[in-house]
Amino acid sequence: MDANPSPDPLPTDQPAESPKIPVQPQRVSASTSLPRAASVRPDSSHRQSASDTIQPMRTTRSRSSRDSLQARQSNSPASLDRARIPLHLARALTLVALVYTCWRFGGTDAITIQHVSVLVLMAIVLTIISRKLLEPITTAAMLILVLGSSWLTFTAFQCVPIPSSLVSVVSPALLDETEQFADVAIAELTSFTDEHGPKLLDGETTNSNNPAAPTTSQRPLTLSVIPAATRKRLAVHAIALALFMLSTVLFPGRHSRKLLAWTLVFNAVFLGFWAILQRASGTTELLLGITREEVILPFATFIYKNAGAAAVIPGLGTAIGMLWVALMKHNDQSSGRRQPGKRSSTNSFSTSRGSRSQSFYNSSPLWTRPRIVVLVLLISLLTSALLISASRGALAATGLALLLVPLLIPLKLPVRSYAILASVLCLISLSAIIAGKLHPTLQSETGRMDRDSLSADGRWVHWQEAWRSAAEYFPVGSGAGTYGYAHLDQQVENTSEWFREAHQQFLETLVEYGLPGISIAVVSILLLLRHTYQLARRGASFDRRGWGIAGLIALLSVAIQSTVDFVILIPGVLFSHALLAGSISGVQQDVSQRQHHKKRGENPLTVTNKPAVLQSHHGDKSRLAFTGRLANATSFFCYPMTWFVPMLGIVFFAFVVLRQEAICDSVIEETDTLIVDYQPTVEEVSRNESLLDEAIRINPQRADLYHRRAVWRTVNFRLALVEHGKQQGHSIDWQATYPETFYHALHMLPSDASNEIVDQITSNPDLVNQLVNIASDLKQSIARNPLNPQVYLTSAFFAPLMKTEERRWLDILVPLSKSSRSIQFANGFLAYYQRDKETLIQQWNGALLLKDDFLEAIMMRAETILTPQEIAEQLVPSRRSEVALTILRRSKRVGASDDFLAALCDFGCKRIEQDSSLSDAEIYSLCAQLHETIDQHEISGNYWQRAVRSDGLNSDYRLRYTQTLIETGQLAEALKQASLGKASDPSNRQFGDLIDAIQKRLKDEIEQKIKASNL
Structure with missing residues (x-):
């Protein structure tokens, strides 16, 4: 998106055209230069009054005016170009840091963030060299930097050792x-x-x-449960704040913001395109030739697909904002209107029917504009990538954001633009259809977005645990980066995996940072939302309003998705939003100051460039008593140099921390004992x-x-x-x-x-x-x-x-092991050797809850200490009644006694019949299979008959019932059931084979009876 360029000074004293605001000579000196935007042709009356007003000042030259003239003459184009070189290099390094983070595991490993910290350090140094830090920053950027610094300060305080007596008070x-x-x-x-x-x-x-x-009682503690994890999180967040600050300073003008916008868009486009290729080919390569074992398709560069989808959203929002700007500019040129807050630069001429703009006659058709066509195609590809990801959180967040933005902001698109929107939707639909054929799991993934799947999602139970953890560590939190361990002792139910994150970013922030952290996060979001809303609604030009729209889409999307995911923790996503937010904060400066001067009756083009905080109260005598002093006190923070010098040291600290983390991670990986399947040597x-x-x-x-x-x-x-x-x-x-x-x-x-x-x-x-x-x-x-x-x-x-007490270790392990089946399995062995049947059943029940990969080892010990009734009624998990069938088959395979098998079968049926999560047909099916396992075919047939009556459309039940009838010799009824099954499910060939086998057997029986009667 193109923002209006900053006005360049011109060696002229002619004031801007303003019929309502007279130019005051006392505000203009000989050294004052007016912007180029003011050099428009006023009518004769205004030209006369302005020249009369400023003419006396042109005849006098003070020493300061001569010095100013010499200074302007010394700023030759060559010297200015040389001064811009460090600035261009700083911008390039900042954008390279973003792209590198997104394409190397999303920045989830320490070595990647260490490399990024080096790039950020170089960018900060080059920015300082470029003397860009002497210009004041916006109020919005200053407030975000204050909040970000408070965030980093509190995170650092969590790592500081404090006496245990103080810990007992605050935590x-x-x-x-x-x-x-x-x-x-x-x-x-x-x-x-x-x-x-x-x-x-x-x-x-x-x-x-x-x-x-x-x-x-003897050692100092920290507010963080795991100080090392908090230090690493502190380093990542410090780099994110540095990128926000760099974006505010490095991308303030039209061309620089255009560079950032296209970088965000094309980075997202290439990520989305690679995700489509991954989904189509099923490859596990992160990039060409780079693989990783824990890759989850698609968006494998991020390891976590929801985070990969979230990384596309800033680019998508930016592209939509750019498309809106292009449409509005095209409509403006076609109708001869001008942008809000900007004088028309087109040549007007008179005709017999009035004055018309040349752009009205030179406007080209909508679809011949290359920028519009390219943006439509890019938006279609990005939306298709979101569909390909099958990320429920990203899809819902983006959809809600795109619905809310038109409600909050009047887009004022012309009727003809709806043709473009319809074309975009058609392209998106076509891409979605193609994507549906690329991978068979796409349909099943999107099918998980129904109400039943969402209500059964494990996140609900997990969020309850997060609330309990937040209340436990309130008000200062457990420490940044510690959620994966802090919530363990608050778990009530067993989970399928160890949740390292909360899948609810606000809850995780409340757990880790407590009340200070969640307050800073909410205030920052509201502040950014307010500024992007004002920019999108009352921007001085289409370009600035387009940036506001892009910021609203990205901000609303990440805020909504954070309620169900933890995507903002991924550095690639965090850095993308930091750069976009920093640039938008820079855009807000021109809008807010210009509107403020207009309200005060001043010409914004002739006001001295002061920090926003100082200008907000300048000349307002009624508020100078308090707010004036406050503005003077805070004006120090309006200059980037105030922030860049300390940030240089903070980022260097982050580099040191990340270098240590990278070295340690490589050592941990190199010394992995899981790969040692032989007797290692002493060396x-x-x-x-x-x-x-x-x-x-x-x-x-x-x-x-x-x-x-x-x-x-x-x-x-x-x-x-x-x-x-x-x-x-x-x-x-x-x-x-x-x-x-x-x-x-x-x-x-x-x-x-x-x-x-x-x-x-x-x-x-x-x-x-x-x-x-x-x-x-x-x-x-x-x-x-x-x-x-x-x-x-x-x-x-x-x-x-x-020679320590084994029972004490078991008491420690039991409350911390509900997220790990392997540890629960080991806990069961500890209880087994201590003959603790209650703990043994509890731990092995949890280990078997979702998988039965430990079943063989468990049953080898359980059969020696538990009765069949205890195995069937207590060891079998409540939500996995089918484990009873697996246990019975295993016991029969290893040669258990008939009495043991019969008792296990009976208690297993009682256990299954009490399972309220199963339907009647499922209960009858499991009981039939239990009796079938121990060759009780008549009882099994009765259960199969009940299952068929409960669910007659289930061909598998009817097939098993038919086979049981054949085993019990009821061929006539078996033939009837097989015929009904073939009629209801013609595609199942097994029914036809059974009909042939039954008819052949009936024929043989008839022939045998005939032979027997002849004898």
């Missing part, structure tokens, strides 16, 4: 949870290190790499430990580094144990790298043998030294993240060796 929930989980675990581990550490480590409890982890273990030692030295706040080092020290302990076994003449086979394997081995042995092995291990100084190091690392990890159940599970597996 008692954090102190309670730390004492409930972390302090208990640290006390258990400390009891082992205190007992064995001094004797083996020359009086020290730990080595230099493992400082002791004190309890809550490999030492190398990985060295990498982790160096990563901990760089970033000692990362809890996962300590946990990973504890795992590799576990491997080292296993190697030392194997070597110790060889020295004792025993052969120990390496089976797996994980700590739980040794835990299971100890518990499978008789108690006397197990205790003997533990005593031998704890009597060996080298092995105990390894265990002390492992315990120290686990303590450090728990101290830095007290809500990670995986660390507690690892600690629990060492309980037999460290």
Whole structure:
């Protein structure tokens, strides 16, 4: 979109045409230059009065006027071009940072944001060099920068260590949870290190790499549950605020805003086009030759498809704004009217019928305008990309935004423009039809937008947990970036996956930032909404109003989508909106100041350029007493230099943090123990430990580094144990790298043998030294993240060796494990070895809730401790009654007794009949299959008959009923059911095969009867 250029000074003293506003000589000096926009031809009366007014000033030259003239003469085109080079480079770096973020995983990895921070640092330095920072910024931009700085300040405060006594006042929930989980675990581990550490480590409890982890009463705490996660989120948000600030300063004029607009549009277009190609081809490549395992089609560059769809919306809104501007300009030229707030530059001439503009005769047809045609095609492609994404949140948010904008803003499109809109809709529909054939899952994804699917969505339960978490950590929050762990102990129901985000950005903000964060976020949204609304409704030109429309679409879309998704957390989406919002804040300056001067009866073209805050109260004597002083006090913040110099240091801090995070992430990936399916060598273990030692030295706040080092020290302990076994003449086979394997081995042995092995291990100084190091690392990890159940599970597996209380670990793990089936599965084993049937059933029931991949291992132990009634009625999840059938088939396969199978079948039927979520036909079908599994065909046939009566259109039920009738020898009834099935479902060939088989069997029986009668 083209914004009007800033008025260029001309060496003339002729005032602008203004019949109502007389030019006051005292406002004009010899050094004052008027804008080029004022040089229009006034009529003779105005020209005479203006020349009489200004003529005396042209005859006098003061020293200041001569200096001003010399300064203007020194500004040659060559020197100005050289001065603009840093500015152009800063703009290019800013746009490259945006595109790079969007096309490299959406900025979800630390290395990408680290590279972006370097680009932003260079852009800030070049902007400072370009001397662009001496011009005042707008009031809107200043307020957003103040709010953004408050946001960063509060986030930084969450990372600052404070005494536990203060934490008990401002965040008692954090102190309670730390004492409930972390302090208990640290006390258990400390009891082992205190007992064995001094004797083996020359009086020290730990080595230099493992400082002791004190309890809550002894160590300072932070308002953030996980300070390392908060520091990373702080770095990302600092870069976003820097991009907003750069956009405000670097894209203030017509050509610069046009560059930003087309960059946003084409970046979104290429993202959408690549998404269409991904959907069409089913490729898992992020870019050509770049793949990643966790890719989710489409928008694989963002990993998360909803975020990829959200990244397209700023470009779509910008394109719609540009199309509106093009349509209004075309209509303006066709009708001979002029833009609001802008004098016509067309040549007028007289005819016999009056004066007409030349543009009226030279206007070309609508569809011959290349810009309009191109924008229509681009909007169609972007909308098709949104449909391809099948993102319910993005589609609903964009649709509502496009409906609200015409209601809020009178678009005033001419009738002929509706032809373009109709063509756009036709192209969109055609693209959607084509897209529907590109991938078979598109129809099923869009079908999930009905009322039943939305009401059954897991987000409802998840939002309830988020509300409980927000109330728990109110009013200061749990810390930025900590939601994935902060909500774990507030879960009531088991979930299918570990939700790292809230799928409701406002709720997540309330959980992580508390009352200060949600207040800043809401005020910022309302402020931006107000400014974009004013710009779109009362802009001084079509271009500025077009920017307002683009901003409204983007702002409303992201605000609406944030109620069901967490897309704004993805850096690619965040940076796109930051650049767009910053540029729109810059556009608002000209509009607000011009309207203000018109209200005061001044000529806006002759007013001295002052900061917006100062101008807002200049000359208003009734308010100078208070607001004048306030304006003078805040005028310091109206200049970019006030913000750029501190922001330079903040972005450098973000670079340091992100560099540490990138190094640690690479070490975590390189030392992944999941890839170790063999017995590693001592050299490999030492190398990985060295990498982790160096990563901990760089970033000692990362809890996962300590946990990973504890795992590799576990491997080292296993190697030392194997070597110790060889020295004792025993052969120990390496089976797996994980700590739980040794835990299971100890518990499978008789108690006397197990205790003997533990005593031998704890009597060996080298092995105990390894265990002390492992315990120290686990303590450090728990101290830095007290809500990670995986660390507690690892600690629990060492309980037999460290002689800690296993029950305490289980009490910690149970409330934190409702998001992880694997941890619940392991918790069940902990309860199994302690013969805790209640906890065992609870944990294994949760592990089987949505998948039965652990069923085989669970049933191997459950059959030894649970009765058939307990298995059928308690172990089977309430929402998965079909698991009873899977359990029965598995028990029959492994050779369970007939009595056990019969009892399991009977209790399973009772359990299924009590399931209110199943229909009658489904209940009869499951009961029929249960009896069919243990060869009770007559009872099975009765249930199949009931199922057919309940749902006669289900061909599968009738087919199974027919097969059961054949098994029981009721051939006549089987033939009848097969004939009915073939009539109701002709495409099912199985009914025809059954009819042939039944007729053949009836024929054979008849022949046998005939032969028998002849004999």
